[in-house]
Amino acid sequence: MTGAATVLDIRRLCVDYGVGEDAVHAVSDVSLTLRRGEILGLAGESGSGKSTLVFAITRLLRPPAVITGGEAIFFPRDASANKRQNGSFSVSESSDAFIRDDALTGGPTDILRLSPANLRAFRWNELAIVFQSAMNSLNPIMPISAQIMDVMRTHRPQMSATERKQRAAELLRLVGIAPDRLGSYPHELSGGMRQRVGIAIALALNPDIIIMDEPTTALDVVMQREILNEITRLREQFNFAVLFITHDLSLLLEIADRVAIMYAGRIVEEGTQRDLYLHPRHPYSYGLIHSFPSLHGPRQRAIGIPGSPPDLRAVPSGCAFHPRCPLAMPVCTTALPQLLPQPSAEQTRVACHLYAPTATGEPPTADEMRAGYEALAKGSGSL
């Protein structure tokens, strides 16, 4: 995926809940780049601002949330590439000829500044969302067929009723649901099927980006696995980019190409899936990865990150993680670490004083981080 063109560039995004002194900074200075066709994972404990970030870049925030700064630049498929894509699609996928009519054909556009009309056209055409709980995100009193087809009725007015219906059946088939379920209501489907319907709706207009906010959190492990496989398969077939959000890092490490880790509204580490898995640099990343028993690697005891995520109304000074960090230094309590590229890995960025160019000692090894966490656990155990 390296070198693929950027499709979404989030730049220094800041979101507050409320204004003035009491404002909660739920997203602070977040920059992320999503490339065409990749799965970018965003992990963080609950309350770290992941959903707020999603709602900000999709313009779905409700008061008291306010975007206080930043941009979310969408890069439309360029015209020539577009033709090529369309050509190849119409060979393999008959009804796909309808699917792409370019709502945004200009250059890069800031989603946060789209006019209401352009925003409506942008939505679902270019960016679709799969919400956490399909039970709650599907309209309980509307058959799923209507909830799939109203997207087409709004965005593809040239499609006839029959074509809409065909496409809806095709979408259900794509996610492994028998088309005779079209007339079903959400409550007549199992949790896993509802989530598949959510994915089918997201695919309806063949968007460039699908954001998935905890799409498997409400499901049991077996169902999680099936849905993940489904997502991977569909991504290969249709080549959309995914921003996959979860509090479960182990899940991300399985399907994401790149992973970003969020803590208290900020990105603390970002890197390829492989690099992050093998060499987590931020002590928080290390803690997250090793807080569940490893399934593949050498057997190691799971460690625990002591304490709980900060209340965003009172974020610790300096690095927000320092009260829980086994390797905290005096500077961590006063200065905010910058998210900086690492010489050791091309695509990795870390926000930690241990890795700053000005740091005096060597960066910690994995063993040192583990030892630190174990010492912390012992310390609290003897209290």
Place this chain on the structure above:
Amino acid sequence: MKRLLRRLGIYLLAIWAAVTVNFFLPRLAPGNPADAVFFRLAQHGAVSAATRKALEAEFGVDTTDPLWLQYLHYLNNLLHGNLGVSITYFPANVSDVIAQNIGWTLALLTMSVVISFTLGTLIGVFMAWKRGSALDTTLSSVMTFLYSILYPWLALVAVYFLGFKLGWFPFSDGYDSSTTTMGWNLDFILSAAQHAVLPALTLVVSTVAGWMLTMRNSMITTLSEDYILMARAKGLTSRRVMFAYAARNALLPSVTGFAIAIGAVVGGQLLVEIVFSYPGIGFALYQAIQNQDYALADGILLLVIIVTVVMNLIVDLLYTVLDPRTRLERTA
């Protein structure tokens, strides 16, 4: 379906209970109601022996029949629509009196309920959609004020100003019997419509606030649901999000609220008929009570109960239509 059948059973039980209470009440009353009625009837002229017999049967006096037999007679009479003779409208049968009046009541009731519910619900939808706007805050306070007004008071104000002072609308009777004759002619329909304005207005104004506030609140709750967020994310038009997604769901509590309010709605209707001397069963009930016309009062009360129960049934059916979750699960 099963749910509906069960509800139906409950309604039948309710009607049966009302009928039975209706049978026993006069028998428990002190004194001899049959004598009182007989005396009043005698003032109208000769009373046949058959009438006397019917009266005695109705009140269970001067009869050697055991109670259960009387009860069976009573049920049998009811089933044949035989509710006794009205004193007020002597010698008309109670069932004939009711048949004459019920049309007026149902017409006024349906009209005012439909207008009030539709109007209130629509305004509630828009207020919630524009929550916090000047429109919303102004309407909220006006409607809360209206909500706390009693029907009869509002009816009297309407009679006094719009009817008596300004003379815009007639404020008694159902139509002008001196210039029109009842039937399917334009004059009569216009006259009836004109006479219905004040009573209907009173009913609508005093109930619209309730529907509106219910809908506004339920709409605000609905708007915070995830499926509204998803509908917006899909880029649907605001009209579609507002009606097909939000209002359609928010309507469900309103319909439940409607079922709860039916008693009050019917009660308000009866009161308004009395204030406006509207020729419905409410006004007839009022006259029956004034004339100690037991048979007519009994008959009307039974009818009111049946109307209330039937309205409940309609709301139940409506709810089943509106909410697929109450229908039987479809199997794969």
